[in-house]
Amino acid sequence: MRGWYFLRCNRLQWSKRRLQPLYQPTRGVAWKGRAQLSNVEKLVQDFRNEVARILHFEEAMYLMEWDLRTGAPKRGVPLRAEAIGTLSDEVFRAKTSPRMESYLNRLSDPDVFATLDSVTAGTVRELKRQFDRDKAIPADRKKAFVMLTSEAQSVWEEAKETSDFELFRPYLERIVDMQLEFIDYWGFENDPYDTLLHHFEPGLTVAELDPIFRNLRQETVRLLQDIVASGVRPEVGPLLQDFPIWQQRELSTELLLYMGFDFSAGRLDTTVHPFMSSINRYDARVTTMYVKNDLRSSVFSTIHEGGHALYEQGIADELIGTPLCTGTSMGMHESQSRFYENMIGRSMEFWETKYPSLLERFPTLSGMSLEAFYAAINEVQPSLVRIDADEVTYNLHIMIRYEIEKALINRSVKVAELPLVWGEKMQDYLGVVPPNDALGVLQDVHWSGGDFGYFPSYTLGNIYAAQIREALHRDIPDYMSEVLQGHLLGIKNWLNDKVHRFGKLLGPREILQQVTGQGIDSGALVRYLNDKYRPLYHI
Known part of the structure; x- marks a missing residue:
């Protein structure tokens, strides 16, 4: 769930000084040959182009999800859920593709990683974390989960309106079952709930x-x-x-x-x-x-x-x-x-x-x-x-x-x-x-979206x-x-x-x-x- 998120940095002033730029230039490359540097630069450019392509798919998906929650017609919900599921499947497959795996492996090589600017290095770290998590889940199961939660959110709205938990119960049971299935794929050390906490607050147990x-x-x-x-x-x-x-x-x-x-x-x-x-x-x-x-x-x-x-x-x-x-x-x-x-x-x-x-x-x-x-x-x-x-x-x-x-x-x-x-x-x-039930167990949207582990973030x-x-x-x-x-x-x-x-x-x-x-x-x-x-x- 994308439920939240400078005026441009170069226009923003604090205490009469410019903000320090986040971008840190390429590091530690002087000893490498120019040809090798060019190869790294091309690798980085190709990688960032692929990342941008994936983000464009995600942007379309976020827009469809926003529309689903702000007035999409009720009869169109199942078809919209199917469309979101298809886009999600494309994003999932792209993020876990052999091409992405190759990019991440090559860019994570210590010698290459040392040459990356801070933003590219951070992108590699974040996508490697996502890759390791997503790759553990079969693509068809991920798509099924997205389709389930897209439909479940609309069912939850109806259940809340009528105060009927039984209407929502079968969807929530399937969502919980899939969460447990995913935890088995991901694995855990001490408590299975840790795996869900990590998704929203990295490292928290x-x-x-x-x-x-x-x-x-x-x-x-x-x-x-x-x-x-x-x-x-x-x-x-x-x-x-x-x-x-x-x-x-x-x-x-x-x-x-x-x-x-x-x-x-x-x-x-x-x-x-x-x-x-x-x-x-x-x-x-x-x-x-x-x-x-x-x-x-x-x-x-x-x-x-x-x-x-x-x-x-x-x-x-x-x-x-x-x-x-x-x-x-x-x-x-x-x-x-x-x-x-x-x-x-x-x-x-x-x-x-x-x-x-x-x-x-x-x-x-x-x-x-x-x-x-x-x-x-x-x-x-x-x-x-x-x-x-x-x-x-x-x-x-x-x-x-x-x-x-x-x-x-x-x-x-x-x-x-x-x-x-x-x-x-x-x-x-x-x-x-x-x-x-409307004033009780049905009052929050989170579980309909499969967002277990999210609530502690509020406190x-x-x-x-x-x-x-x-x-x-x-x-x-x-x-x-x-x-x-x-x-x-x-x-x-x-x-x-x-x-x-x-x-x-x-x-x-x-x-x-x-x-x-x-x-x-x-x-x-x-x-x-x-x-x-x-x-x-x-x-």
């Missing part, structure tokens, strides 16, 4: 993630208990009036522009489940969902997906035409969306600037003070739906999904048992039980965002003063410089270490949540 989640859960529950005991209850009623959809659309456009989103390199559309799709470097498509009687839904889904889009729009031009021209991992991508949605978009400073224009657009809010509005958009209340969850309880929703996925992959839970298991874990973690994104926020404060101590003055460009430029421009050239841990000087540490997130919510709830 259950053994590493379990204690991080366990500690974060303990701190979250402690804070949540204190908030509940405080007795403070923000008044959210004014945000639950009727807000005309056309005005919400205008507001969403205004918010994206304010964030620095480039509409000449992207667009905004409507969908059932908000996502961001990067079709190419200059085509980042944001989608959002409008709820007539809840203004918060479109506001924060737009800012969230806009954060994903700014990441994609901030990638350096040097990476165009390579598989490096996207976010380095799902977790790092989520860090950008969650940073903008929560740490900027739910801050008092942000709304001190934007609230007057919001009142002009929606005068029925005029009786609500800025302070009351701020408290309402930061209400902490255990809820049924993940995407509507507040910052404090959100990660508990993720942990529920993480535990269920591990159980499915380790065969300790059956798909047919999911509604019951879901309800039990919701009661255990959040103290609420969904009244139906990792929150953790990364908090760590990056502390680094931003270190470099620009008064950055929130800029927000108060209505200026977000300095923050965007800093993120472009420190995170976005590298795309996939650097791994998530490299970027995190480079920006923060640390590895994965939930401490920054715990500090952020306590510093924000204890004063808000007078505890």
Whole structure:
């Protein structure tokens, strides 16, 4: 699922200096003969031409998938799924072809690899990783999986609309069976779920993630208990009036522009489940969902997906035409969306600037003070739906999904048992039980797309965002003063410089270490949540 993803690098300035170029010229070739260098140059050119050809197929596939989720006619879904399956098969075969294998083997030779520029070397590394993973799967099984998930996503939408898990169950059973089949092809060392985590967050394991989640859960529950005991209850009623959809659309456009989103390199559309799709470097498509009687839904889904889009729009031009021209991992991508949605978009400073224009657009809010509005958009209340969850309880929703996925992959839970298991874990973690499947096990699109291992990236994104926020404060101590003055460009430029421009050239841990000087540490997130919510709830 391509659900997220600089203004040109050579136009972007930070602290009155140009960004350092990503491209590093050919290295270590002086001792080689000119003829041999020419051979290497031709090999590289042929390789990059083949990579570009594959990426063009992928671009067509991404566009078809985006259309499938933003209004394709229902009766056309099976044929569209077949077309996507055919394109996916072509991409899969090209990426695992004898020709690609030959390119990767020749370019991975130590003597040749030492001559490559940094972008080509990174492309070889990334495609070799993909090749090794994809080559393990028979092409016909990969095509079958893509066709299955393309159709399953549309069935999921119908099942969610009718709150009928049984409609979706046979598709999910086949998806889980195929995931288990693929894991057998890939192999694993300690836990079969590790293989799925690696797809979204390279190198991450259950053994590493379990204690991080366990500690974060303990701190979250402690804070949540204190908030509940405080007795403070923000008044959210004014945000639950009727807000005309056309005005919400205008507001969403205004918010994206304010964030620095480039509409000449992207667009905004409507969908059932908000996502961001990067079709190419200059085509980042944001989608959002409008709820007539809840203004918060479109506001924060737009800012969230806009954060994903700014990441994609901030990638350096040097990476165009390579598989490096996207976010380095799902977790790092989520860090950008969650940073903008929560740490900027739910801050008092942000709304001190934007609230007057919001009142002009929606005068029925005029009786609500800025302070009351701020408290309402930061209400902490255990809820049924993940995407509507507040910052404090959100990660508990993720942990529920993480535990269920591990159980499915380790065969300790059956798909047919999911509604019951879901309800039990919701009661255990959040103290609420969904009244139906739509508000329970069917609420997320991810499993219909086969994206097992994806959910932990959301909490990792929150953790990364908090760590990056502390680094931003270190470099620009008064950055929130800029927000108060209505200026977000300095923050965007800093993120472009420190995170976005590298795309996939650097791994998530490299970027995190480079920006923060640390590895994965939930401490920054715990500090952020306590510093924000204890004063808000007078505890």
